[in-house]
Amino acid sequence: MEKTKKPTKAQIKASLIKQLEAKGANVAHFMDLIYDYMSLYDIKKDLQKDVKERGVAYETTSANGYPIIKQNQSVKDLVAVEKQMLQLLKEMGLTTDEPTGNEMIDEDL
Template identity: 55%
Template sequence: MKKADVRNSLIKQLEDKGANVSHFEDLVNDYMDFWSIKSKLQTDIRKRGIVYEDKSSVGIVMQKNNPSVKELVNVNRQMLSILRELGLSTDEIVCNEDDEL
């Protein structure tokens, strides 16, 4: 899934609802910023895992929770909040015959 495709889809859904105004387009931009952050957090979790080894200040190896996991939850929560603010949900999907399923 490409970032531009997601953005275009959100804008199209707003247009279909007659809600393509500056305020909502700005929220779409915020959503896309969070989308980029989410991708980076997911990459970090895939790379380091949910828990990773680190050394304490005195050199003892210990397990640490990856803070990206908690941040991913917060980012997802904020993204869902933006979708609610935009009034976009699966209940109101407008399908065109040209759209792929």
């Protein structure tokens, strides 16, 4: 079974812009929201990296000097960031499950 490649940041951005253009909604406000979405994308990737490196919980030392297990805050933050990303898509009238058919782009972006 062939492994599917994850889309790059450039591919995601281009796809969102193409979807807006297909809807005739390529206006400054929505373009700004795409930049916000892509900033959240970067934050999401950083949070995912932290969870991958430290796990959902990690051991640290308490103020009293004893080892304790703490929940990784990045897990909760990741959920909040993904929720905000979905909200931005909703505000722009874009979805991830109804592609316009114009999402296929060149790898050179």
